[in-house]
Amino acid sequence: MPDERRGFLTKLLAMVCGGAAVVPPVAAGLWAFLDPLSRRSGAARFMPVTELSAVPDDGIPRQFAVISDRVDAWTGFAAEPIGAVYLRREKGSDMVEALSATCPHAGCFVEMADANRCFRCPCHNSAFTLDGGIVHPSPSPRPMDGLECRVGKNGQVEVKFEKFRAGIADKVATA
Amino acid sequence: MSRHTDQAAKTALKKGPLGQLADFFDDRTGFRAVVHEALYERVPGGARWRYVWGSTLVFAFMTQLITGLFLWASYSASAQTAWESVYYIQHEMTGGWLLRGIHHFMAQAMVVLLALHLLQVVIDGAYRAPREVNFWLGLILMMLVLGMALTGYLLPWDQKGYWATIVATNLAGIVPVLGPSIQQLVIGGNEYGHHTLTRFFAIHAGFLPGALIVMLVVHLTLFRKHGLHAKQPITKPDAMFWPDQVLKDAVAMLAVMAVVLGVILMPALKAMLAGEPIDPGHLGAELGAPADPSLPYAAARPEWYFLFLFQFLKVFEGWGATGEFLGAIVVPGLIMGVMFLMPIIGRWNLGHRFNVVFTLGILAGAGLLTALALNEDYYALWIDKAALADAERLYDETGGDEEKLAAAVGNDPAGIAAMKKQWHTLEKVRRSEAFLAASRQAKVDAARAIELAGRPERIPAAGMLELVRSDPLMQGPLLFAQHCASCHAHVDPLAPDAAAQFATASAANLFEFGGASWARGLLDPEQVGGPAYYGNTAHKEDDMVSYVTGDMTDADTWSQEQIEAVIAALAAEAGRPDPLSHPDLIAEGRKLIADGDRCGSCHRFGDNEMDLGTAPDLTGWGSREWLVGIINDPTHERFYGDTNDRMPSFGVAKEGGAPMLNSQQVGLLADWLRETWYRPASHVAGH
Numbered sequence A: 001m002p003d004e005r006r007g008f009l010t011k012l013l014a015m016v017c018g019g020a021a022v023v024p025p026v027a028a029g030l031w032a033f034l035d036p037l038s039r040r041s042g043a044a045r046f047m048p049v050t051e052l053s054a055v056p057d058d059g060i061p062r063q064f065a066v067i068s069d070r071v072d073a074w075t076g077f078a079a080e081p082i083g084a085v086y087l088r089r090e091k092g093s094d095m096v097e098a099l100s101a102t103c104p105h106a107g108c109f110v111e112m113a114d115a116n117r118c119f120r121c122p123c124h125n126s127a128f129t130l131d132g133g134i135v136h137p138s139p140s141p142r143p144m145d146g147l148e149c150r151v152g153k154n155g156q157v158e159v160k161f162e163k164f165r166a167g168i169a170d171k172v173a174t175a
Numbered sequence B: 001m002s003r004h005t006d007q008a009a010k011t012a013l014k015k016g017p018l019g020q021l022a023d024f025f026d027d028r029t030g031f032r033a034v035v036h037e038a039l040y041e042r043v044p045g046g047a048r049w050r051y052v053w054g055s056t057l058v059f060a061f062m063t064q065l066i067t068g069l070f071l072w073a074s075y076s077a078s079a080q081t082a083w084e085s086v087y088y089i090q091h092e093m094t095g096g097w098l099l100r101g102i103h104h105f106m107a108q109a110m111v112v113l114l115a116l117h118l119l120q121v122v123i124d125g126a127y128r129a130p131r132e133v134n135f136w137l138g139l140i141l142m143m144l145v146l147g148m149a150l151t152g153y154l155l156p157w158d159q160k161g162y163w164a165t166i167v168a169t170n171l172a173g174i175v176p177v178l179g180p181s182i183q184q185l186v187i188g189g190n191e192y193g194h195h196t197l198t199r200f201f202a203i204h205a206g207f208l209p210g211a212l213i214v215m216l217v218v219h220l221t222l223f224r225k226h227g228l229h230a231k232q233p234i235t236k237p238d239a240m241f242w243p244d245q246v247l248k249d250a251v252a253m254l255a256v257m258a259v260v261l262g263v264i265l266m267p268a269l270k271a272m273l274a275g276e277p278i279d280p281g282h283l284g285a286e287l288g289a290p291a292d293p294s295l296p297y298a299a300a301r302p303e304w305y306f307l308f309l310f311q312f313l314k315v316f317e318g319w320g321a322t323g324e325f326l327g328a329i330v331v332p333g334l335i336m337g338v339m340f341l342m343p344i345i346g347r348w349n350l351g352h353r354f355n356v357v358f359t360l361g362i363l364a365g366a367g368l369l370t371a372l373a374l375n376e377d378y379y380a381l382w383i384d385k386a387a388l389a390d391a392e393r394l395y396d397e398t399g400g401d402e403e404k405l406a407a408a409v410g411n412d413p414a415g416i417a418a419m420k421k422q423w424h425t426l427e428k429v430r431r432s433e434a435f436l437a438a439s440r441q442a443k444v445d446a447a448r449a450i451e452l453a454g455r456p457e458r459i460p461a462a463g464m465l466e467l468v469r470s471d472p473l474m475q476g477p478l479l480f481a482q483h484c485a486s487c488h489a490h491v492d493p494l495a496p497d498a499a500a501q502f503a504t505a506s507a508a509n510l511f512e513f514g515g516a517s518w519a520r521g522l523l524d525p526e527q528v529g530g531p532a533y534y535g536n537t538a539h540k541e542d543d544m545v546s547y548v549t550g551d552m553t554d555a556d557t558w559s560q561e562q563i564e565a566v567i568a569a570l571a572a573e574a575g576r577p578d579p580l581s582h583p584d585l586i587a588e589g590r591k592l593i594a595d596g597d598r599c600g601s602c603h604r605f606g607d608n609e610m611d612l613g614t615a616p617d618l619t620g621w622g623s624r625e626w627l628v629g630i631i632n633d634p635t636h637e638r639f640y641g642d643t644n645d646r647m648p649s650f651g652v653a654k655e656g657g658a659p660m661l662n663s664q665q666v667g668l669l670a671d672w673l674r675e676t677w678y679r680p681a682s683h684v685a686g687h
């Protein structure tokens, strides 16, 4: 074998062997690191939040904690507050509207403001009307996220507690 | 070089054993040459103060490395241990407050030093050939440092770190295509929790510093290779790095350290001068209340050096998703892009000027945005609200409605415009007031959490959040506000706005319910039918009110002393006796309550044989058990029976449903109303 070709082959082999030796630890690390990408939060479920009588029919939203079992990696939590929703009922109505308390701008906790006349996010001042509509001009790209809500026969208010991607114009549930 | 080493070896020979030892190692490692290389760098034009910034940065990083490693030795990254371990470092470990304080404030100093170093390099044109690569390395180093600052903020897992991180990671999520995946990767899933912490910690203490060390070594090697970029014109003779420049560097490092220590110790000094006790746990870095995803946190703000980015997002008001994308990704990206191009732009004289103006402009812009952000938050502190009184009244009357406003100011366009301007100011004031109130509340919550963590029983295995959530003092006001405050007031009758609050309430004031002061008001003919008791309820005209305003005002039937005895007995039933009440007085009061011609003519008390259902049973009135009972079901015959006004049965589940309040929540409300919550020993002693 000519020296030149032998030299080239040696170099190539050295690189291939060296590279191959390094691949497993890096690949194993990345494989594990990318694990969250394969995790799905599972379909959103309806969760009982409160009773119809606890939502006054005055058109003013009230904040309710959503209580649910929850798993955080290896820890299981039983019946914990996992977030909050606003519930609102018009005068004399038996229908309840539910809004997520999470700001669609970047995820802060939207609060009632201005003596209950509107919602306002304490972070970048996005304001919303009581039914969640956007008050222009606003940093938020979309209105507050409405949540599916139903009232059971026994007066139990149930909300489909979902999370949506922040900062985009469309309401897209997180994976 | 080698000649020099030979000479050194010869002279060392004469120096005895130590010198010989040094020679032994030098022969085998060549360390003398390395040290020489490191120290005897020529500094053109002599040592100068303007060259110290780089060294102070290296020093700051070393400080972070040292303090960070020691913090690591006590930190535990998980949702149930992060806050807890940081609490332990800050409040219980000897010197923990100092360690954490240095790490916290040196990080801030580092950001300032970075800005100064960058500014100096740009102004001096030190990015020009052949130093371009080193300038780029510097920019990468800057981003690594900012990344460490961002990730470090979350690690204590307190409310402010938690909410700031939610915003930051959501912004990462709007990067096109890869955004959601990036977000998922750093959060470690779809929810914030254990893996958010483990990942942030690995990034903060592993990936980023590891990368930084590599980059820093190259940065410094290149710096040495090119030599120091001397400021022209050179007027003084050259000098050696050691000791002239080293001295200046060392003084600058000491100054940085002194500033950091000063910031940490300033409150201690103030306390000392005021003769107050010093609690070292409250020196240095703050620790907020533990992160709680279900609790609003209106004081959410990033660390001050990121405030300009935070404020920048508000600039794009009304731009929708495009605005957020521009503000969070595109503009910062473009700015970094221009900075990376600086060495190329700077090849032309005009280009260099552009670079300088650009950098100054960016810094000034960031400064301005920071000032704007602070102004918005603290606006209420420097505005005279009295001047807005009219605007406020009109706003509340009209509800901000434009037509009503027009009518109110007589359709005068100038008046409308002026009022609208005032309303705008008013809105800013109210926003700021909300922020300030939230910040105060955050301080109160943090202090309480820390107090609870210090209980002799320690933090439960489930973590601090469980303790916070089972604390009547923290949860009571929230539960009350949500479930009770739409009817009941809870305000000290001596408070300045008490009357106003009573007027809007439609049920009794429950402040100090069960205590002697509450019972005294109940038996006061002036008050029992007033808004603080039954005045705004269906019981306004009931027997209780007429009895207190009638029979009990007759001194022959009820002497003042007898009324006092009943008050004392009621407070004793509630388990909140006035310590000054004599047992005989209480016993006397109990007899009066049971008496079939007095209270006992309506109320069951003990075994006085009065039927239940006419009036609430006073046995154990106001005790925890009694309160839990009435909150659960006021329509029970033991309480108001079918005369119950509007109070819901909070603890009774409708068929197939869950009750409005679970037993833990009812218990928390009862405990809060009775003011039974954990108090540290020292406080109890002080009472």
Ligand code: FES
Binding pocket: A103, A104, A105, A106, A107, A108, A121, A122, A123, A124, A125, A126, A139, A140, B167
């Ligand atoms: S997160 Fe709500 S306005 Fe930005």
